[in-house]
Amino acid sequence: MRTQSLEAPRARHxxxxxxxxxxxxxxxxxxxxxxxxxxxxxxxxxxxxxxxIAVLGMVVVLGYTGQINLAQAAFFGFGAYGVALxxxxxxxxxxxxxAIGIGIAGLAGGxxxxxxxxxxxxxxxxxxxxxxxxxxxxxxxxxxxxxxxDGVAGxxxxxxxxYELSDDRAYLLLCSLVLYAMxxxxxxxxxxxxxxxxxxxxxxxxxxxxxxxxxLRTKIIAFTLSAAxxxxxxxxxxxxxAYISPDNFNFQRAVEFLSMVLLGGVQSPFGGAxxxxxxxxxxEWLKEMPPSLxxxxxxxxxxxxxxxxxxxxxxxxxxxxxxxxxxxxFRTAPPVDxxxxxxxxxxxxxxxxxxxxxxxxxxxxxxxxxAVDGIDLEVARGTVHALIGxxxxxxxxxxxxxxxxxxxxxxxxxxxxxxxxxxxxxERAAHGLGRTFQNIRLxxxxxxxxxxxxxxxxxxxxxxxxxxxxxERAMSALQFVGLADKADTIVRSLPYxxxxxxxxxxxxxxxxxxxxxxxxxxxxxxTEKMNLVELLKKLRSGHGLTIFLIDxxxxxxxxxxxxxxxLNFGKKIAEGTPQEVLRHPDVIAAYLGDGSAAA
Amino acid sequence: MDAxxxxxxxxxxxxxxxxxxxxxxxxFVLIIRATNVVNFAQGDxxxxxxxxxxxxxxxxxxxxxxxxxxxxxxxxxxxxxFNYGVYYPLRHRGFLPVIIxxxxxxIFLQNTVLAIFGAQPKRLDNVIAGGMQIGAVFLxxxxxxxxxxxxxxxxxxxxxxxxTMLGKKLQATSQDKDMxxxxxxxVALMIAITFVYSSALGGLAGVLVGPVxxxxxxxxxxxxxxxFAATIIGGFGDVKGxxxxxxxxGVIESFAAFYISVPYKDAYAFLMLFLVLVLRPQGFFxxxxxxxx
Numbered sequence: 001m002r003t004q005s006l007e008a009p010r011a012r013h014x015x016x017x018x019x020x021x022x023x024x025x026x027x028x029x030x031x032x033x034x035x036x037x038x039x040x041x042x043x044x045x046x047x048x049x050x051x052x053i054a055v056l057g058m059v060v061v062l063g064y065t066g067q068i069n070l071a072q073a074a075f076f077g078f079g080a081y082g083v084a085l086x087x088x089x090x091x092x093x094x095x096x097x098x099a100i101g102i103g104i105a106g107l108a109g110g111x112x113x114x115x116x117x118x119x120x121x122x123x124x125x126x127x128x129x130x131x132x133x134x135x136x137x138x139x140x141x142x143x144x145x146x147x148x149x150d151g152v153a154g155x156x157x158x159x160x161x162x163y164e165l166s167d168d169r170a171y172l173l174l175c176s177l178v179l180y181a182m183x184x185x186x187x188x189x190x191x192x193x194x195x196x197x198x199x200x201x202x203x204x205x206x207x208x209x210x211x212x213x214x215x216l217r218t219k220i221i222a223f224t225l226s227a228a229x230x231x232x233x234x235x236x237x238x239x240x241x242a243y244i245s246p247d248n249f250n251f252q253r254a255v256e257f258l259s260m261v262l263l264g265g266v267q268s269p270f271g272g273a274x275x276x277x278x279x280x281x282x283x284e285w286l287k288e289m290p291p292s293l294x295x296x297x298x299x300x301x302x303x304x305x306x307x308x309x310x311x312x313x314x315x316x317x318x319x320x321x322x323x324x325x326x327x328x329x330f331r332t333a334p335p336v337d338x339x340x341x342x343x344x345x346x347x348x349x350x351x352x353x354x355x356x357x358x359x360x361x362x363x364x365x366x367x368x369x370x371a372v373d374g375i376d377l378e379v380a381r382g383t384v385h386a387l388i389g390x391x392x393x394x395x396x397x398x399x400x401x402x403x404x405x406x407x408x409x410x411x412x413x414x415x416x417x418x419x420x421x422x423x424x425x426x427e428r429a430a431h432g433l434g435r436t437f438q439n440i441r442l443x444x445x446x447x448x449x450x451x452x453x454x455x456x457x458x459x460x461x462x463x464x465x466x467x468x469x470x471x472e473r474a475m476s477a478l479q480f481v482g483l484a485d486k487a488d489t490i491v492r493s494l495p496y497x498x499x500x501x502x503x504x505x506x507x508x509x510x511x512x513x514x515x516x517x518x519x520x521x522x523x524x525x526x527t528e529k530m531n532l533v534e535l536l537k538k539l540r541s542g543h544g545l546t547i548f549l550i551d552x553x554x555x556x557x558x559x560x561x562x563x564x565x566x567l568n569f570g571k572k573i574a575e576g577t578p579q580e581v582l583r584h585p586d587v588i589a590a591y592l593g594d595g596s597a598a599a
Numbered sequence: 600m601d602a603x604x605x606x607x608x609x610x611x612x613x614x615x616x617x618x619x620x621x622x623x624x625x626x627f628v629l630i631i632r633a634t635n636v637v638n639f640a641q642g643d644x645x646x647x648x649x650x651x652x653x654x655x656x657x658x659x660x661x662x663x664x665x666x667x668x669x670x671x672x673x674x675x676x677x678x679x680x681f682n683y684g685v686y687y688p689l690r691h692r693g694f695l696p697v698i699i700x701x702x703x704x705x706i707f708l709q710n711t712v713l714a715i716f717g718a719q720p721k722r723l724d725n726v727i728a729g730g731m732q733i734g735a736v737f738l739x740x741x742x743x744x745x746x747x748x749x750x751x752x753x754x755x756x757x758x759x760x761x762x763t764m765l766g767k768k769l770q771a772t773s774q775d776k777d778m779x780x781x782x783x784x785x786v787a788l789m790i791a792i793t794f795v796y797s798s799a800l801g802g803l804a805g806v807l808v809g810p811v812x813x814x815x816x817x818x819x820x821x822x823x824x825x826x827f828a829a830t831i832i833g834g835f836g837d838v839k840g841x842x843x844x845x846x847x848x849g850v851i852e853s854f855a856a857f858y859i860s861v862p863y864k865d866a867y868a869f870l871m872l873f874l875v876l877v878l879r880p881q882g883f884f885x886x887x888x889x890x891x892x
Contacts (some may be wrong), residue, residue: 068695070702115877122637122835123876125698126827130869133824141862251820255706263700302710310705312696313688 017327021270029176032169042168043241044280052276055260056179056186057229062258063266064190065222066202067117072127072137072257077249078105079234081139084152084244092160094239102231109227113220127281132251139246151245155238175236178221179273182229186269189404193457193470198222200454203443210403210441211506212429212458252339262311265318274320311534331538336487342472344480348382348513348544352418355446356381356514356546357402362411364394364401364570371397373570375410379514384540384547389567390590395550396438399518400569402548403435404428407412416513434512436503438519438550442491448502449487452477455506461567462511462549478502481535497528515539517549521556526585531555536560558582566590604735610850612806615742615811618749619645622804623826624841625756626797631836632684632773633793636697639799640705642823646688646816648674648802649809650712653721663726671799678798682791705820713816715787723809741810741825743870748807752800753842760838769793804877821865825852834882843883847871 006013032042054076062453072589082101086092092100108131116127126500139146147154157166165171189195197218200208209215238244256279264275283385286296296303315322353380364372371394379385387395400406402413404425413421420428434455441453452474456463463469478484481501486494491502500520507515520536521529533556540560557578564581566574568590574581623645630638655666666820685704686697689696733737760766771779772789780786791877804822805814812818826841848868856864875882 006853066695068698117878118881122631122694122698123831125637125639126824126831127872127876130824130828130872133796133821134866134869137863137866155882255702258699299710299714302707302714305703305705305707305710308706309685311701312700312703316696 007477015405020404029173040178046172046175046240046496048277048280049235050529052273053179053182053233054230055272055276056182057187057226058257058261059269059272060223061226065198065219067219068125069128069130069226070125070254072230073249074132074254075105075109075230077135078108079231079240083235083238084155086316087156088152088154098235100276101235102228105231106185106228108223110220110224113223117219123304132254136250137244153243155242157239171240183269194346196454199446200443207241207441209425210435211455212426259308265317267353268320271318271320276478322527333488336485338484341475341484344476346543346545350381350544355379356416358414360412363409364397364406365409370570375572377565379546381546381563382544384560387550388500388557388564393567394570395567396518399516408445416464432513435516436507436518438522440499440503442499442503444492445490447488448491451491451502452506452509456509458510474509478504479564481505497524515547519551521551533559602673607736609853611738613850613853614846615745617846618745619804620810620829620848621842621845623801623822624829624845626800627826627830628838628841629793629797633790636694639698639701642819643705643708644798645805645822646819647708647813648805650716652723652806653814671802674802675795675799679791680797682794697798709816720813720815723814725810732834745807748802790881825868830866831872832875832882834884837884840882
């Protein structure tokens with residue numbers, strides 16, 4: 001089972017595992033029709049299937065997007081109360097009630113996400129716990145609506161296309177089918193544009209934003225989807241058990257959902273389902289233990305807690321991850337087919353003579369520190385413009401302001417005639433701004449190809465719509481930097497120099513008008529530097545691409561630049577051709593110190 | 600009682616409860632500053648401290664002050680165990696694994712204590728019996744003790760961090776671990792010390808609040824949530840913010856419970872939290888910070 005979203009063209013290797021899993025998946029819900037299964041076992045299966053749907057939500061939000069959600073029991077509760085109150089108190093049909101419950105769960109998730117997701121991790125954890133507690137309080141105390149701690153009884157099961165689903169076996173079949181459909185959808189998700197954006201957010205949120213992912217929106221969508229899946233599970237649960245009360249949806253349950261997904265494997269819907277099944281069966285197995293071991297039942301939840309710590313330390317990918325990794329060991333991936341890759345098209349029509357990037361009185365202050373202090377600068381179209389200056393002169397800060405990572409204290413940034421001063425990094429990416437980082441920021445556990453595809457899928461990228469064009473664009477970009485044969489390699493395992501090239505390919509795949517390179521030569525050895533110079537020369541030769549770069553290697557800067565601007569203490573001290581600038585007395589003084597001041 | 604006296608009574612209670620939130624919030628903030636992660640078991644430190652007190656005082660029958668001392672020392676030792684068992688193995692793995700791990704620790708602690716002491720809440724007596732009557736307002740002695748101890752602890756912490764070498768080293772560790780390491784500061788030890796101190800601080804809060812609330816398994820979670828709300832309202836990772844935020848929440852929830860509705864007492868802190876997050880996400884004292892590229 002491969003989790004990579006888009007594979008490079010190659011011969012398919014057929015694994016027997018999907019068929020085995022499929023056979024089990026079909027057999028289990030049909031089993032009760034052929035052999036006698038007790039009511040108790042049936043309800044356990046019903047619990048497992050409905051919980052597993054909620055746990056799939058955790059896979060989306062925690063596994064794919066890397067955002068914690070400790071309120072899944074509340075979203076589960078919205079679905080359950082939707083069905084329970086809709087059918088029992090308001091006499092609506094089961095399906096309408098279910099839809100309302102799912103809708104409310106999704107809406108609550110979306111609103112919660114909108115208020116907190118911009119703040120990130122810690123806040124999210126605590127806010128979702130708080131939300132979970134409030135849900136519990138309201139469910140218990142708002143007796144007029146929720147019927148309080150007594151709960152809601154007598155929830156009827158639906159009929160579907162004329163079939164009554166009141167029979168346990170039929171209802172279990174329904175739950176299983178819904179679960180499988182959701183599992184297939186969740187399994188497919190990482191292979192989509194949205195799924196890649198989610199994984200980009202998990203792997204490196206800043207980099208994802210900079211290459212054009214609307215990270216906040218992606219997180220909110222993930223949260224909403226997760227909550228809605230919780231609602232689906234909860235709604236089916238209410239129908240299955242005919243009775244619900246607030247203690248089905250408390251914080252304890254939310255922690256159970258979390259433990260299930262962690263145990264099974266947070267990255268995969270199969271892991272989520274596996275973890276759910278195991279943790280529902282576990283208490284039953286414990287009951288079968290000999291009396292001498294019965295004390296385990298009393299400390300069962302304590303073991304749960306301990307298990308969470310141990311899983312985090314020893315098995316971060318869960319059981320499914322362990323299984324998958326051991327299968328992968330026996331599989332050697334066939335080499336990537338690098339024939340027939342179209343050469344990378346970087347052409348930008350240069351029709352205007354106005355500067356591509358224009359900075360007007362740009363300022364960035366950190367308290368009293370004037371890191372960028374009133375810079376006016378123009379970068380001409382189709383040129384390589386270098387920004388140099390001693391350490392601490394404000395170069396990277398300036399790049400971060402141009403990029404939108406920092407909001408300027410004052411001044412304007414105009415890219416291709418558009419004032420982008422107030423725009424976020426992903427909006428600037430959509431204007432054709434690409435970037436690499438001084439300390440490489442890739443999506444480490446995604447393949448080189450997937451990394452580059454995230455760059456290619458920015459808004460307004462002038463390529464054909466559709467997944468095929470994205471993949472082709474990404475392969476062309478990898479080919480351009482000479483790494484097409486490494487397309488399927490997880491970038492974490494690539495050497496440093498190659499990672500830098502993947503980052504450049506990711507930026508190029510977005511077909512940028514303006515490419516910002518922050519110390520591209522940092523950490524490279526002599527050979528790699530020479531290759532980089534060749535690459536930069538290839539980039540500037542007649543495509544119309546404009547490059548704005550920072551580097552400390554004066555040899556490199558002199559070789560590739562058309563124009564150089566020198567910063568010192570946040571101010572521009574010189575500008576001109578390499579010959580003019582590198583001999584400028586102020587520049588020499590800034591780098592080597594003023595001769596007269598030396599004692 | 601007239602309205603004014605009522606208001607004073609409620610304010611007094613709010614400040615005392617707020618002090619407890621502030622003490623736990625201080626523990627939060629110290630760990631956040633040292634390790635950049637939120638310790639979800641911080642509230643359970645308070646719970647565990649209170650149960651240790653119950654164990655020494657009621658179960659073993661030791662004198663009050665000896666039990667008190669043993670509970671604090673016990674919590675310090677526990678903090679060390681916590682550091683090496685829950686935080687240390689995951690320190691290089693980003694914040695998500697660590698907070699999940701502390702969450703696991705929280706579940707573990709609560710259910711271990713449940714298995715030992717049972718679900719029945721325990722009682723702790725006031726440190727000093729009685730209280731003060733000022734006009735129509737009755738000042739319960741335990742509330743007075745809580746307020747006094749909180750003030751002492753805040754002063755102690757200020758002295759520790761601003762005027763001792765250990766404090767400077769702790770601050771250096773929290774600001775830049777690599778630089779601190781280069782300067783010869785034993786960073787791992789500093790983090791261990793932070794856990795020991797935070798754990799003892801949490802235990803102290805638990806021992807103090809024990810007589811006011813019942814000592815129960817869930818007492819820690821609810822205190823922790825409010826303490827965390829306090830750290831966010833005050834400004835994430837800000838010591839002054841934690842104290843002001845804690846007092847603020849204590850006062851608001853006491854008044855809201857008195858004037859609006861008691862069953863939702865625990866919800867007001869969260870409503871405040873949502874409001875602050877929407878209106879001023881950086882909190883009272885926090886500054887907006889952007890991630891460095």
